[in-house]
Amino acid sequence: MTRVFRSRGFEIHPVIRAMDASVIKSLVLEGAGIAILSGAAYDAERDRSIKSLNVSHLFEPSDVSIVLDPFRFIRGYGYLFIELLAKEWTKARIDRIIRTHVDGVA
Incomplete structure (x- = not known):
């Protein structure tokens, strides 16, 4: 700054x-x-x-990163916070990606 x-x-x-x-x-x-x-x-x-x-x-735009532990329960407000930052990251999409990485299921 x-x-x-x-x-x-x-x-x-x-x-x-x-x-x-x-x-x-x-x-x-x-x-x-x-x-x-x-x-x-x-x-x-x-x-x-x-x-x-x-x-x-x-100021130049900056990136925001959120790191999720796939083995921890994500509360509703966590999903809401993520979706407020990026509308395309819905609960369904997050859960699907976590399942893919944990279970190897697409």
């Missing part, structure tokens, strides 16, 4: 770095500054107190 700003002539000095978006959003709400987060971390309904600006034109 710093590279993107430098390439446009801006020098930034991050003061706080946190891995959890909820912590970052809490700090913004407390007036600690601004934050740049993935759009997936912002929910317009839940985060009404935070102003959101789309800056996707400043």
Whole structure:
């Protein structure tokens, strides 16, 4: 991210770095500054107190990877989360692919 700003002539000095978006959003709400987060971390309904600006034109798209253990039960919200990220990855498709890899059945 710093590279993107430098390439446009801006020098930034991050003061706080946190891995959890909820912590970052809490700090913004407390007036600690601004934050740049993935759009997936912002929910317009839940985060009404935070102003959101789309800056996707400043950053290259990035990939998201989800790793599933085929021997663990996937809860409904797990399937829902995956489908929210990529509509084509439905529960039926995920289960079929897991069965194929575990059982060797197509």
